[in-house]
Amino acid sequence: MKYHPLKLLQEMTILFAEDDPIMQDSIARILSTHFRHVLVAEDGAQAMELFNQQRPHIILLDIAMPRASGMEVATAIRQQDPDIPIIILTAHNESEHLFAAIRLRLMEYLVKPVSLDKLRSTFLHCVTELQQRGRIAVQLQSGATYNVNTQSVEWDGKEISLTRNEKSFLDFMLRHRNQVVDADRICFHIDPNHDMTNSGLRNLVYRLRSKIGNKSIVRACP
Incomplete structure (x- = not known):
C-alpha cells in the first residue's frame, strides 16, 4: 500500500x-x-x-x-x-x-x-x-494494514471500525515495537485517569483480536 x-x-x-x-x-x-x-x-x-x-x-x-x-x-x-x-x-x-x-x-x-x-x-x-520506519502504514501479522495517520485498519478490502481505546492501544504498541512494555504502562497510556485496569486491557485485546485477527496481537499482557 x-x-x-x-x-x-x-x-x-x-x-x-x-x-x-x-x-x-x-x-x-x-x-x-x-x-x-x-x-x-x-x-x-x-x-x-x-x-x-x-x-x-x-x-x-x-x-x-x-x-x-x-x-x-x-x-x-x-x-x-x-x-x-x-x-x-x-x-x-x-x-x-x-x-x-x-x-x-x-x-x-x-x-x-x-x-x-x-x-x-x-x-x-x-x-x-x-x-x-513503518510509521505510516504497518502490515500486521494477520494481513490487516494499520494506517498510523488515520488510525484505521483495513482487512480483506474493508475498513475495520475501531474504538478510541483500541486506536490508542495499537498506536502505543506499534511505537514500542521490539520493546518490553508492561501492562500498567499500557493502561496508563490508554487512560491516564487510571480507569483502565489490567482486566479491562485483556478484554480490549480480546475484542481487538476478533476484529483484526488473532495473529495481529501475539502478546500484549504478561
Whole structure:
C-alpha cells in the first residue's frame, strides 16, 4: 500500500515550539498550509506537555526557549520515541549544537531565516523517513494494514471500525515495537485517569483480536 508524501503530510499533526510571538505566528501560518493540525507551544515545558498529550507526527523546535531549550525538549522526546522526526530551528550555526543534533539523530538543524522551499523539502523528507520506519502504514501479522495517520485498519478490502481505546492501544504498541512494555504502562497510556485496569486491557485485546485477527496481537499482557 503506497501513499503520496504530500497527501500524507496533509493528514499529519506537527508540534511547533517558538517563544517569539511574531516568529511563532508567521511560521504557524505556513505550517497550517501543509499540516492538518498545528500544535503551538510557547516554551519548552509546554512543548513537552503537548507532545505527551497529543502525540504529533513531526516536531519543530526553536533552540532558544524558556523553561527548557529546544535541545532539552528534543532529548526528552528522543528518550520516549527513538524514531519521531525532530527539526531544530536556530539563529546561529553553533558547532556544539550540531554535534548534539547528530547524537540525537535530528532530522534537520535549520538556521533562520529558513526558506519556504527548504521547510517543505524537510517536511517531505520527514514523511519519507516515517514511511521507511513503518510509521505510516504497518502490515500486521494477520494481513490487516494499520494506517498510523488515520488510525484505521483495513482487512480483506474493508475498513475495520475501531474504538478510541483500541486506536490508542495499537498506536502505543506499534511505537514500542521490539520493546518490553508492561501492562500498567499500557493502561496508563490508554487512560491516564487510571480507569483502565489490567482486566479491562485483556478484554480490549480480546475484542481487538476478533476484529483484526488473532495473529495481529501475539502478546500484549504478561
